[in-house]
Amino acid sequence: MVERANKPKPPNLSSTPGLPPQATVTFSEDNSRVIAELPTGETVEVLLYGATVISWKDASGDEKLWLSEAAKLDGSRAVRGGIPIVFPVFGTAPDHPQTKDLPQHGFARTSRWEFLGKSTSESAGRATDEPTVKLDFGLSSAAPGLDPKATAHWPFKFNLIYSVTLKRESLTTSIVATNDGSAPFDCQVLLHTYLRVKDITTVNITGLQNATYIDKVDASTTKQETAPTLTITGETDRVYTTTADTSDAADDGAVTVTEANNTPRFRVTRDNLSNVVVWNPWADKAEGMADFAPKDGYKQMVCVEPGSVGAWQSVEGGDGFEGAQTITLLH
Numbered sequence: 001m002v003e004r005a006n007k008p009k010p011p012n013l014s015s016t017p018g019l020p021p022q023a024t025v026t027f028s029e030d031n032s033r034v035i036a037e038l039p040t041g042e043t044v045e046v047l048l049y050g051a052t053v054i055s056w057k058d059a060s061g062d063e064k065l066w067l068s069e070a071a072k073l074d075g076s077r078a079v080r081g082g083i084p085i086v087f088p089v090f091g092t093a094p095d096h097p098q099t100k101d102l103p104q105h106g107f108a109r110t111s112r113w114e115f116l117g118k119s120t121s122e123s124a125g126r127a128t129d130e131p132t133v134k135l136d137f138g139l140s141s142a143a144p145g146l147d148p149k150a151t152a153h154w155p156f157k158f159n160l161i162y163s164v165t166l167k168r169e170s171l172t173t174s175i176v177a178t179n180d181g182s183a184p185f186d187c188q189v190l191l192h193t194y195l196r197v198k199d200i201t202t203v204n205i206t207g208l209q210n211a212t213y214i215d216k217v218d219a220s221t222t223k224q225e226t227a228p229t230l231t232i233t234g235e236t237d238r239v240y241t242t243t244a245d246t247s248d249a250a251d252d253g254a255v256t257v258t259e260a261n262n263t264p265r266f267r268v269t270r271d272n273l274s275n276v277v278v279w280n281p282w283a284d285k286a287e288g289m290a291d292f293a294p295k296d297g298y299k300q301m302v303c304v305e306p307g308s309v310g311a312w313q314s315v316e317g318g319d320g321f322e323g324a325q326t327i328t329l330l331h
């Protein structure tokens with residue numbers, strides 16, 4: 001065939017006149033992850049294994065989440081870093097008959113989810129100035145990618161939808177868990193976010209004053225937070241109980257992370273999630289975790305994990321539980 005010099009080009013749909021530029025959504029070559037990019041350059045990357053957000057970058061390419069250099073991304077174990085999803089049990093619950101045989105933090109983070117599709121600000125019918133992309137992922141009791149431990153030890157009919165929404169200045173992740181069977185089930189939900197920080201010794205966390213918390217590094221004693229700011233100076237593992245819904249409030253109950261010279265970094269708001277776990281393994285625990293690297297990486301991370309883990313959510317047949325977090329970048 002003879003190549004024509006001025007061969008007509010197919011129309012470039014992303015630059016159709018009159019339409020604002022749209023987000024792009026691509027799959028990695030091995031189909032293991034979905035990558036979304038806003039026309040302004042912000043990106044988010046979600047591994048189908050666990051529907052784990054493993055990267056969130058601003059337009060300059062600056063990474064906002066911490067991901068261990070030794071994290072397994074091949075589906076052989078839960079991802080160390082990013083945003084693993086904890087469901088239906090936080091930690092382990094040997095005294096809770098329904099979940100006692102499930103692995104630590106449940107099976108959502110160790111199952112392969114299905115990518116259900118995307119919506120952009122335009123396809124959602126809102127051609128707004130603000131570029132937005134939402135990625136939806138699903139996992140159900142009938143899914144081929146479900147961790148076999150779920151089938152073996154959690155005999156409920158369920159459906160999970162997890163949505164990851166990227167905007168220029170924020171990332172929202174929300175989960176809906178529905179009970180598709182007739183027997184009620186109990187569940188806990190937590191979004192185990194590893195925030196990337198420059199230097200943990202300069203980090204201040206605000207928004208937790210007066211909240212009660214369970215101090216897991218002090219024999220799970222219940223305490224009250226008296227300090228206006230929390231600093232991390234050693235192994236920290238606390239389950240705070242706070243106002244559940246902070247999505248519309250100005251500052252009330254939002255958890256804010258600042259760094260050196262009180263430079264604001266992140267503001268975490270929650271919808272229907274009344275707990276915030278703050279976790280940093282510090283040096284010794286990090287040393288003991290095979291998938292934690294570099295070993296001094298605990299200096300570059302702090303987990304601020306919105307969840308509903310203080311009590312069990314009982315979900316009746318046909319009902320659902322829904323919760324969300326929004327992490328907003330502060331400048």
Ligand SMILES: O=P(O)(O)OC[C@H]1O[C@@H](O)[C@H](O)[C@@H](O)[C@@H]1O
Binds near residue numbers: 078192238279
């Ligand atoms: O090592 P995992 O299973 O990912 O858990 C990490 C941490 O997750 C936190 O949410 C828990 O409060 C900690 O107790 C736990 O150590």
